[in-house]
Amino acid sequence: MISAWSDTSSYASTLPGVDVFHNLNREENLNVESIVDRFNLFGSQVRNILTDVRPWWDPTLWRAVLTPHLQLGSTVFDHDTHISAWADIVRAAEEANDPGKFTTFSAYEFTTSTDVGNGNLHRNVIFKGNQIPVRPHTRIDSINPENLWKWMDGLREMGIDSIAIPHNSNGSNGAMFDMQTFNGKPITQAYSEMRMRNEPLVEMTQVKGTSDTHPLLSPNDEFADFGIYDSRIGSFPRTYSFPSGGYVREAFLKGMVLEYSAQGNPFKFGLIGASDSHTGAGAYSENDFWSKIGIIDGTPEGRGSVPLSDLQASQLPQGGAGVSLTETDQGTYANTGFETWGASGLAGVWAEENTRDSLFSAMRRKETFATTGNRMKVRFFGGFETNKLDLNDENLVKAAYASSSTMGGEILADGEKVPSFLVWAQRDKHGAPLQRVQIIKGSVNQFDASPTEVIYDVACSNGLQVDPTTNRCPDNGARVDIETCAFSKDVGSAELKATWTDPDFNPNDRAFYYVRVLENPTCRWSTWDALRRGLAPRPDIHDTIQERAWSSPIWFVPTGSNELPAAQSMQSDLAEYIE
Amino acid sequence: MSKKLTLFLGIGLSIFLIDLFLNPPNEEKTIYISNEEVIALINTWSLQVGREPDNDEIRSIIDSLVEEEILYREALRLGLDSEDRIIKRRLAQKITFLKQETISTEPAIKDLESFYQETKESYLIPKSFSFTHLYFAQNKEGKSRAARAMQDLSSNKSILSADPFLLGKNFSSKSLLDIERDFGKNFSASFSDLSIDTWQGPIESTYGSHLVKVLDSREEYQPSFEEVIPQVKVDFLMRQRDEQVKEFIDELKTDYQVIISPSFKQ
Structure with missing residues (x-):
């Protein structure tokens, strides 16, 4: 739509209110100084004019209400552009699909957000096969994600299967994993089931930040300060996004708490990574990073990794726009939020073959993992016999599948038996060697559902041993030379493999376990940008990062956890007593 | 008259x-x-x-x-x-679309077949290998263990135990590109010299040392026209669209004289 609005020869460009988009991409409008205007356009304007509904007496509005084309009711909606853009996407997906070599899916983004406050609720909707509805369900039809799920449910009944993958929960201001529904109603069992039926996966990491956890939510996680972008997505002026409700680890805990109070678990999802690129090309490598929007973050100056020229610094509007400048000895840097973005991420899927059916089924059963752009691989199994697996057995994977649940699955309680896990990670052959593998455990107490989070290092590089009092690996000594970005090549491991038994296990508590693999430190993209200009890295942002991978969790389900929980039965006892 | x-x-x-x-x-x-x-x-x-x-x-x-x-x-x-870049571009686009749309969507089989004959090599299925391997992890003295294992194999002694490899043991019909993706460049480079059905190595990968036995290799294979019709059709239409536009532009170009200042310097 936006390219149609900006093209002044199109019908769409004559629609009311879209004149701010006219000639958006003329040469004179393509510069760093346009950052604030563009934020404004894509932040506030798009949202405002999209929801600008025609007046009640306008026959087009009535057509919109009486036909399946609700979007016609918007003053700026051009139905032709909408339908033909979607047809183009579907055709491209069909033409490029090459089973066994390169699998493509027809997909689109449902770009919704909260009604007030700009909480990001974006989802990517991915269709399984080549039977595709004639038009996608969009935010003009409804901004409530539950209506998207209803639409998907309806299509599924007609044999058209799809999943939706929420992304950028970090910029949702707590709305993505809220303890209530979009309309502020309590979450019900039916809501949880509907959400899980349609959203088995969530995006863990992308260019606009990583959503594992936030230092404020996980104060004891010394690796939590990674890929933190805490602004609401598309907010203008840029506005802080409150962490709670925006991060995956906390959502897993919240889901179990909801389940404890018989509301079902709407957050029992697996994990993937993605770029969310707007340019058609994902920038996954720190040393070859072009961010994701195109014009305003396409240069090191624009994304704040090298100082602005004096002219740019004087022309960049500041203040209310959420854009500011930082003066340092090296010069003046732009703070647009881009400086905190990352070269991330990729989705890993364990599937039998590289075809639509096989990949889609694997995504449905959550046998997936996420990486920050590197191609690490990770296996994860859990069960009561998993620690008996022989790590040196040449058929280890086969044996693990036979005896254990894999990522995305469950372990059902069996008396007092204690679950054990197998983790196995392999490095990216072009990345740095591995530093450590961790298991992140979250559980909720059987008596009052109070949550706990613990991180265990389970395998250290170079044969180092985990310190049992801190649960951490000792420093392996790997370092980065900031002046050249060279990193220690002889320290670290090509693969890490271990079995681990939960030392603090309680068979009555709900729990989840997921793997985090950490590489040795390497240069961050901003350091590469500076290095190429012969400059020192910007002093007030991280100069190195640790690339990482996360598996989908395995959940532990206590006996009788589907029965009426203690809290509820007590309530009914009380009710009786009062009578 | x-x-x-x-x-x-x-x-x-x-x-x-x-x-x-x-x-x-x-x-x-x-x-x-x-x-x-x-x-x-x-x-x-x-x-x-x-x-x-x-x-x-x-x-x-x-x-x-x-x-x-x-x-x-x-x-x-x-x-x-006049001189509006967007209008110019739009008109240029429009005429290009018009040219693209003049193509009938259902090409004749014989046209497809001759197109296939002409572009045969793009449907080649590259040489592929089916192989099994013994893996000796880098961090467990992989190099020396692999060398010893190779000696044991050649003297028909029973082989000492190898390590499990994350992506598995047996690989079927993998092209050199597939092999490179899973093991690294050095590894796939040494592959084409291997002979069938004997243990060879050690070959180094990113992850350690490997002994490899190629069980079968299939030479580069030319699929017949019938096997690849759907792909041929997509490619044919795509080329036809491009050609039609190009022809049209070439034809017009003959009417135009383009003058660029000879003294132009950037």
């Missing part, structure tokens, strides 16, 4: 003059809307809305068409179109 012709031209001329006298030409201010145009608009409308428009709606469709036309002409009159 010539008399008749003169008479004919004379009558023609007088009709023309009378007509000119009665209806002075003012084409600039006439908007002629053909039946076809109205029908096309009505059809688009009903396609979008899902029913036929009523008379009022038809009137408003025509009204907006008229308004658009008037504004368009006024804009032209004011010269708003």
